[in-house]
Amino acid sequence: MTVDVVQRLREKGLRVTRQRKVIYSLLREIGGHHSVDEILGLLVERREDIHRQSVYNVVGDLQQVGLVMCADAGPGRALYEASDHWHHHFVCRVCQIVLDVPCIEGRKPCLEPPENVASVIDEAQVIFRGVCHGCAGAKVTDTPAASISTADC
Amino acid sequence: MTVDVVQRLREKGLRVTRQRKVIYSLLREIGGHHSVDEILGLLVERREDIHRQSVYNVVGDLQQVGLVMCADAGPGRALYEASDHWHHHFVCRVCQIVLDVPCIEGRKPCLEPPENVASVIDEAQVIFRGVCHGCAGAKVTDTPAASISTADC
């Protein structure tokens, strides 16, 4: 918990500040994927006076330390989450919700880790896209969602 | 080529406008991944007078039609490219360059979709991260890139 973040920061030579502890425990508590401004809003609700820039700094630092990961969910604002284990993400084309997809250990992606492309490849994150259960159920009429089909981003 | 875009737009009930033809053939010609503002810059160079908002509109439309795809390369601005075949991307942690990674399957759901997560999953795009050849050669000192490690799938 809090012991974890303190220890981890010390290990990496980063100082243990109120802001870092608060933001990490917040992300841990609420779970899910959140943008910097969402985090800022939640902090304001809880009477935590933390500057915008600090949120950017802190999530960046926590990411370096390995306590937070940035969810790949397509272009746009960055989404952060407290990272327990490596996993992938599903993004609904209709409501944009982001869901975790467990990473099946040992099962490599459909393509062999590409040769020649780069010197070091240490991460492979998958983005699945489609329509979530909620939107699939709700959609009865011919919403634009029906015509999205293939070839969308 | 141009016949293609005209036909494709008509099929989907979209009008064939100068802007749509110009932007598509531009993307087709130059290849690679480009942001809206990069596209806009290239259009200006070529004396093509097209409004910013129109570029947003057009790439969105072409994407719906399947002539353009949005490259998943992490958060930030969206990168568009003329879509020939389905593929994935490698992003360099140092210089942020985006490189294509061929997909062996070549078609959309190239990874077996996870169960229970959603109703429809029609796309799985992979983002590989690491250090490209250029940056790996240039880097002699202990850059932060060296401490990234773990978190592989």
Add this chain to the structure above:
DNA sequence: CGAGTATTTCGATACTGTCCAAACCCCTTC
């Protein structure tokens, strides 16, 4: 060719992320 409407244009605006200097406070040392 003319009417109707999709599309483009224009200006304004919200959002996201970054930069810099000054104030602050965490950690180490004594």
Add this chain to the structure above:
DNA sequence: GAAGGGGTTTGGACAGTATCGAAATACTCG
């Protein structure tokens, strides 16, 4: 426990990205 040093936070300003609404334009069909 006090003091110093330097990593962090803060505050304000700023560039870049993307969206909105209304008016003008131009593509398509009859």
